[in-house]
Amino acid sequence: MVKLKVDRDALLGTISKMKSEGWEFLVKITAVDYKDHVDVLYIIRDLAKSKDEILEVTLQPTDLWLPTIFNIHQSADWYERELSEMFGVEIKGRLVPRLFLEKWDGIDPPLRKSFVWDSTYRTSDDKQ
C-alpha cells in the first residue's frame, strides 16, 4: 500500500484529481496522535485495479483543522464527524455536528494521547 504525504492546502486538489483518475472509493478516514503532531489518513481505493493508497496529512496540535472532502466523497460524512469528536480536528467548509459517538461534553478528545482516564468525567446528561 502506497503512502503519500500531502499538505493540507493541497488535499482537496489531490483528492479531486485522484477521483478523476479512478480512485473513487473512500475506504476510511482515520488519525493517529503522535503527541507532537497528528497524522490524518485518507485511505482511498481504485476498485477496478483493487489498489489502495493512503494520503497522510500532518497537523500540528495547535492548528488542528482540515477542509471537508464531503463535496468530493459523500462517504466522508460520518468519518469527518468521528474525526472531529475523537481527535478534536475542526472540519471547515460544512456544518459538522460535534457529538457523534461519545456525546461527552467539554473534555479532551478521547483518542488523543493527552486524554487522561479519570472517573470524574461525566456526560452532558449527568451534569444536568
Added chain:
Amino acid sequence: MTITRINIGPVHPSTHGVIRLVVDLDGDTIVKVEPHVGFLHRGVEKLAETRMYMQIPPYTEKLDYVAPLAYDEAYVATVEAALGIEVKERAQYLRVIELELQRIASHLLGIGTLCNDIGQMFTTFMWAFKDRDMVLDLLQEATGSRMFHVNMRLGGLHSDVPPDFVDHTISLMDYMEKRIVHYEKYIEKNTTFKERMVGVGVLTKEKAIELGVAGPVLRASGINYDVRKNRPYYVYDKFHFNTKTLYDGDNFSRYKVRMLELKESVRIIKAVARAMPDGDALGMPIKLRSPNPVNRIAVVSRELPRGECLLYMVADPQKPYRLSIRSPNMINLAAISHMAKGARFADLFAILGSLDIVMGCIDR
C-alpha cells in the same frame, strides 16, 4: 407539504443493538432519515491502547457479536502482520473453515430476522435459528465455546479440532445444501416478501461507490468486490468459488446476495475440509510477552459477513499504539438516508433489515 417528525427508538428489534432513527414524513412518504448512533459505544479503540496484544481479542470479538470469530481473526491477523508471524498451514485451512462457518451462522440470523421483521414470517426465523444452532454446535466442537470463541492465537489456533470434526463438517454441509434450497423456495414464493423487497430501497451502482458501502450491500448494487477474491488471504486462492454480484441494488438483491453467499460458503467449506493437511495447527500460547514488531504499521483487510473490515494498527512493543477499525456496518447504515428517501414509512424496516447491521460494530 406538512412534515411530520417521528422518533423511532432508541430501541428497535429489527437491528441487533440499539439505534435511534429520526424520520421526517410527508404523509406516508419518507423525506429524511437521520440515524443517531453511539448507544453501545465502549471505546474499544482507546481500550486497545492500554492492553497487551493478546488481551484485546475478547474486546474485538464483542464488536460484532453475531460474527465474533470473524472479528477475532481480523484483529489477530493484524497483529501477525505487525509482528511478522507466519500462520501454520493446517491452521490456515482451519481458519478458513471456521470463518465460513461463522459466515453461514451470521447470514442465517440476518435472513431469519429479516423475514420476521417484514411479514411475520416467523417460520423462517425459527428454521434459521435451528440451523444456525447446528453451525454453532460445530463451532463449539472446534473451539470449545458456543458464542465467543477467542480461538485465534498468533500463528495458529488455541486448539486443534477433534478427529471426527471433518466428517461432522461435511455431513452438516450436505444437510445445509438441502436447507438453503428449501429456504429459497419458501421465502421467494411468498408474495408479501416479494412486494416489500423487490424495487424497494434502491441503491444504484454509482451511489454505492459514492457512499462507500461494504460487503453484500456493495455487491447487490453491481460492484464485484470481495476481499476473499480481490486480495486473497490464507488458502482462499487455492479453491474455486464465485463472488456473487447482483445488479438491482434493492432490498431483494441484498437478501439474495446473502442467500447465494451461503451456497458458496458451503462449497468452500467442503472443498477446504477435504483438502486439509495433517500437522500442527497450534499458535503461540497466550503469555504476556509477545515478539517485538517488525512493522511499525500494519494494515489488514478482511471480508467479514457484513462487509469489508479494515484494521489500521500502529504497533509498539507489547501493545498497540493505535488501533483503528473500519466498521462495515457503520458505512452501510450511513447510506440508509439515501435508500429510504421516497420510500413508504413501513418500508423503512425492510430496508433496515436488508442492511443487516450490528450496532456493536458501528459504535465500537
